[in-house]
Amino acid sequence: MSEAQVRTLPTIEQAHVGGPAPLVPKRRPFGVWFKDKGWRHAVGIVTTIFAVFPLLYVLSAALDSNGTLVGSNGLFSRFDTGNFTALFNDPSRPFGRWFLNTLVVGLVTSAATVFLGAMAAYAFSRMRFKGRRVGLLTLLLLQMFPQLLAVVAIFLLLSGISQVIPALGLGSQLGLIMVYLGGALGVNTYLMYGFFNTVPQSLDEAAKIDGASHIQIFFGIILRLVTPILAVVGLLAFIGISSEFVIASVVLTDPDSQTLAVGLYSYVAQQRSENWGVFAAGAVIAAIPVMALFLFLQKYIVSGLTAGSVKG
Amino acid sequence: MPKPDLHELPASTASTTRVQPPRAAAHQNAVHQNAARLNVRSGRRGPDSLKGTILKIVLLGLVDAFAVYVLMMLFLSQSWAALVVSSLVVLAINWIYLRKGGLPAKYLAPGVLFLLVFQVLVVFFSGYIAFTNYGDGHNSTKEDAIAAIQLTAQKRVPDSPAYKAAVLTKGGTFYLLFTDPSGKAQIGSTEEPLSEVSGAGKDSTGKANSLPGYETLKFQEIVANQQEILKITVPVSEDPADGTLRTADGSTAYQFKPALSYDAATDTFTDSETGKAYRDSGKGAFADANGETLATGWKIDVGMDNFARAFTDPSLRGPLLGVILWTFTFSVASVALTFAVGLFLAITFNREDLRGKKVYRILMILPYAFPAFLSGLVWSGILNPEFGWLNQTLLGGANIGWLTDPVLAKVSVLVVNVWLGFPYMFLVCTGALQSLPTEIDEAARMDGASPWRVFRSIKLPLLLVSVAPLLISSFAFNFNNFNVIYMLTGGGPRFADTDRDIGATDILITLVYKVAFGQGTGRDYGLASALAIIIFVIVATISAISFKQTKALEDVN
Numbered sequence: 001m002s003e004a005q006v007r008t009l010p011t012i013e014q015a016h017v018g019g020p021a022p023l024v025p026k027r028r029p030f031g032v033w034f035k036d037k038g039w040r041h042a043v044g045i046v047t048t049i050f051a052v053f054p055l056l057y058v059l060s061a062a063l064d065s066n067g068t069l070v071g072s073n074g075l076f077s078r079f080d081t082g083n084f085t086a087l088f089n090d091p092s093r094p095f096g097r098w099f100l101n102t103l104v105v106g107l108v109t110s111a112a113t114v115f116l117g118a119m120a121a122y123a124f125s126r127m128r129f130k131g132r133r134v135g136l137l138t139l140l141l142l143q144m145f146p147q148l149l150a151v152v153a154i155f156l157l158l159s160g161i162s163q164v165i166p167a168l169g170l171g172s173q174l175g176l177i178m179v180y181l182g183g184a185l186g187v188n189t190y191l192m193y194g195f196f197n198t199v200p201q202s203l204d205e206a207a208k209i210d211g212a213s214h215i216q217i218f219f220g221i222i223l224r225l226v227t228p229i230l231a232v233v234g235l236l237a238f239i240g241i242s243s244e245f246v247i248a249s250v251v252l253t254d255p256d257s258q259t260l261a262v263g264l265y266s267y268v269a270q271q272r273s274e275n276w277g278v279f280a281a282g283a284v285i286a287a288i289p290v291m292a293l294f295l296f297l298q299k300y301i302v303s304g305l306t307a308g309s310v311k312g
Numbered sequence: 313m314p315k316p317d318l319h320e321l322p323a324s325t326a327s328t329t330r331v332q333p334p335r336a337a338a339h340q341n342a343v344h345q346n347a348a349r350l351n352v353r354s355g356r357r358g359p360d361s362l363k364g365t366i367l368k369i370v371l372l373g374l375v376d377a378f379a380v381y382v383l384m385m386l387f388l389s390q391s392w393a394a395l396v397v398s399s400l401v402v403l404a405i406n407w408i409y410l411r412k413g414g415l416p417a418k419y420l421a422p423g424v425l426f427l428l429v430f431q432v433l434v435v436f437f438s439g440y441i442a443f444t445n446y447g448d449g450h451n452s453t454k455e456d457a458i459a460a461i462q463l464t465a466q467k468r469v470p471d472s473p474a475y476k477a478a479v480l481t482k483g484g485t486f487y488l489l490f491t492d493p494s495g496k497a498q499i500g501s502t503e504e505p506l507s508e509v510s511g512a513g514k515d516s517t518g519k520a521n522s523l524p525g526y527e528t529l530k531f532q533e534i535v536a537n538q539q540e541i542l543k544i545t546v547p548v549s550e551d552p553a554d555g556t557l558r559t560a561d562g563s564t565a566y567q568f569k570p571a572l573s574y575d576a577a578t579d580t581f582t583d584s585e586t587g588k589a590y591r592d593s594g595k596g597a598f599a600d601a602n603g604e605t606l607a608t609g610w611k612i613d614v615g616m617d618n619f620a621r622a623f624t625d626p627s628l629r630g631p632l633l634g635v636i637l638w639t640f641t642f643s644v645a646s647v648a649l650t651f652a653v654g655l656f657l658a659i660t661f662n663r664e665d666l667r668g669k670k671v672y673r674i675l676m677i678l679p680y681a682f683p684a685f686l687s688g689l690v691w692s693g694i695l696n697p698e699f700g701w702l703n704q705t706l707l708g709g710a711n712i713g714w715l716t717d718p719v720l721a722k723v724s725v726l727v728v729n730v731w732l733g734f735p736y737m738f739l740v741c742t743g744a745l746q747s748l749p750t751e752i753d754e755a756a757r758m759d760g761a762s763p764w765r766v767f768r769s770i771k772l773p774l775l776l777v778s779v780a781p782l783l784i785s786s787f788a789f790n791f792n793n794f795n796v797i798y799m800l801t802g803g804g805p806r807f808a809d810t811d812r813d814i815g816a817t818d819i820l821i822t823l824v825y826k827v828a829f830g831q832g833t834g835r836d837y838g839l840a841s842a843l844a845i846i847i848f849v850i851v852a853t854i855s856a857i858s859f860k861q862t863k864a865l866e867d868v869n
Contacts, residue, residue: 037663037666039660040660040661040663040666041668043656043657043660044660044661044668044672044676047657047672047676048672048675048676050731051675051676051677051678051679051731051735052675052678054679054687054690054691054694054731055678055679055682057690057693057694057701058686058690058693061693068699069693069696069699069700070698070699070704073699073700073701073704073705074705075701075705116422116423116426117423119419119420119422119423120419120420120423120424122419123415123416123419123420127415127416127419129416132416135420141852142427142431142432144788144851144852144855145431145435145848145851145852146788146792147430147431147434148792148794148821149438149792149821149824149844149847149848150431150434150435150437150438150844151824151825151828151829151844152438152441152824152828152837152840152841152844153434153435153437153438153441153841154430154434155828155829155837156437156441156446156837157433157434157437163389164382164385164386164389164391164394165381165382165385178426178429178430179430181423181426181430182426182427182429182430182431182434183427183430183431184423184426184427185423185424185426185427186427186431189423213361213364214415215364218419239683242683243683243684243685243686243795245685245794245795245798245799246794246825249829250829260683261683261685264685264686264689265685265689265799268689268692276693279689280690280693283686283689283690286683286686287682287683287686290681290682290683291678291681291682294680294681295674295681298674298677298681
């Protein structure tokens with residue numbers, strides 16, 4: 001933001017509050033300015049307050065070791081880190097472990113999702129084979145069936161697997177990752193397929209003539225040129241998985257193996273008002289990395305979303 | 313074949329090379345250099361390089377080693393059907409990767425494998441479960457149920473002698489060491505029936521209290537593990553009808569016998585005290601003449617029962633209709649509201665010369681970046697009727713039931729969902745607006761159309777073409793938007809006319825979750841799966857119709 005913008009912002013706020021707007025440039029009457037731009041700022045400020053307030057509220061509750069829900073109502077009335085120390089010193093609720101578990105499950109799943117999706121997109125984009133069109137249509141249809149609808153079947157399937165191979169069954173993060181990978185194709189393949197198609201085929205052909213194998217083309221050329229969409233898919237997968245509650249709550253039963261979504265919910269599931277401060281501290285820690293990543297990469301995400309939406 | 317020079321390329325490739333933009337041409341040069349550096353064999357489509365072949369063998373070897381392990385475990389657990397299917401899968405994987413050609417399959421196989429098992433198979437499995445009475449007390453075979461009834465329905469044998477007992481452990485399992493009235497020492501655990509041992513160490517009263525290879529629990533340890541020890545039931549013999557030995561304090565044990573005795577010939581349980589007979593009711597449980605059933609049953613196929621129950625059971629029918637209506641209201645209203653707000657904001661900020669635009673944008677998309685499961689919980693704190701910020705601070709101690717009044721709870725859910733969803737629509741609409749050609753605007757203005765008219769008659773229809781598929785997927789997403797509902801209201805406030813845990817803000821998916829895994833009322837997997845199938849059908853029908861209308865499928869051609 002330039003210096004001029006900083007200087008003029010207070011004007012806008014005053015104008016919004018309904019003051020006489022003394023600092024509005026003389027050459028344009030206030031009415032005209034408001035009709036053209038001023039109302040946009042008014043809308044912007046109201047929306048921003050609506051968007052940001054809950055986040056400030058949870059930040060304030062996290063920094064106030066008073067602890068209860070009712071104690072969190074005075075915003076930023078106290079500042080201390082008591083909630084954070086309490087958060088990391090509760091053996092029955094191992095927050096550190098939850099954080100690590102979420103990180104491991106999220107990273108492994110999103111990396112594998114990107115890889116599996118990219119391989120499928122490469123096949124659909126570069127090869128012509130029998131059943132290609134049917135395959136793409138089937139993927140489109142399958143993604144309409146969200147996995148969480150089949151949560152009962154997933155639970156029973158995994159409990160069956162636990163009896164044969166306990167390491168892959170109920171309570172195992174590896175089992176959970178495998179379940180998530182069931183949705184690795186679907187919408188991701190579509191996003192990537194569209195992007196792969198924008199890389200000119202002639203690059204492949206040139207490399208092929210130079211004697212490159214399909215593996216070398218895939219890893220050496222294609223994957224390098226489509227990095228933005230890989231980042232978007234990976235990030236969206238990571239964010240989605242770190243928020244996933246239903247399947248994780250059914251599969252991961254032991255507190256030590258749970259993810260943040262399941263663990264933090266258990267904090268406030270019974271008595272919402274009791275552990276509020278500590279929960280808020282956990283929520284802040286859980287949200288900050290995801291939000292930072294999101295804002296850092298938002299340009300790519302926005303272009304990824306709009307690339308998927310705006311066709312032609 | 314020698315490496316062809318660029319000039320000798322086939323005409324088609326050469327022509328595309330010529331019309332390529334400079335950047336792509338640069339890429340192509342890089343590719344050529346890359347290929348040279350990698351020292352790939354020229355122009356020949358032969359077998360893979362040595363490195364590639366080794367890598368392939370190693371990877372396939374690892375997969376096969378794991379597969380052999382799985383197959384062995386399946387063999388040991390005698391799961392024959394699973395063994396056959398897994399063997400076929402392993403064969404298919406090896407066939408795909410060892411044969412020449414069939415390249416697409418090599419790239420598609422891993423993803424498709426997971427898709428088939430955890431998406432397609434589970435859907436069919438859901439379908440199967442929907443036709444059974446799977447659930448609490450009905451999760452195994454009839455033989456297992458009979459054994460379980462005999463084990464759980466036990467009463468102390470009147471005037472049975474007291475056994476002295478000591479608690480021992482080995483490898484994390486608790487054992488009980490008994491000294492029967494005649495002084496004979498016997499050991500057993502929940503898993504292992506009683507067996508006689510020799511060489512037990514005895515204390516001064518003649519009570520056996522130690523055994524080589526086992527560790528004896530001290531008094532403090534017994535107190536610490538009280539719960540576990542109370543659960544130990546040692547079968548007297550392999551036959552559950554012979555009864556068990558149990559201890560209440562870790563030092564004396566009594567004999568328990570089944571209060572219900574099973575007669576295999578007539579397939580009935582008889583209560584040894586009242587003489588009441590329980591027969592196979594044909595519904596997966598033993599029932600007496602009055603229809604009273606024993607708690608443990610077994611899994612049977614019930615046909616359309618679950619579906620019929622959903623629409624006839626009085627404690628389910630009314631609430632279910634309410635839930636279906638609300639699910640539609642919720643998802644349609646969510647899409648409409650978020651789209652309206654998002655579009656309005658996109659138009660508002662679609663001005664190049666608006667100061668602070670970037671700051672507004674970043675602040676406004678923050679809710680979208682905030683993890684969704686936390687949003688519901690945070691808002692539930694703000695809206696909490698008793699202690700929440702809204703009532704306590706903003707409204708000065710008012711007592712408005714934002715989450716406890718059926719109508720207000722629905723409004724709250726929608727407001728929170730708008731908070732969560734408008735940034736996405738804002739981003740999407742901004743992208744779509746910016747991709748509209750600017751000449752349209754100018755041309756329409758020239759013809760004298762008002763800005764509103766330009767928007768309504770030209771921009772909006774154009775916008776909808778590109779945004780409609782997203783609105784449909786947004787509808788499908790909200791139809792199953794579990795997190796918002798479950799974290800904010802938990803589906804409450806509960807309906808008064810049912811004993812089930814169903815409430816005014818429950819949507820179908822939270823209902824399924826509660827029926828299947830809820831606290832309080834028993835788990836009913838069969839019913840939950842039947843409801844899930846109903847949702848499948850609804851969502852698929854609506855999506856198919858609307859996709860057909862927007863012709864989104866044409867892209868695929």
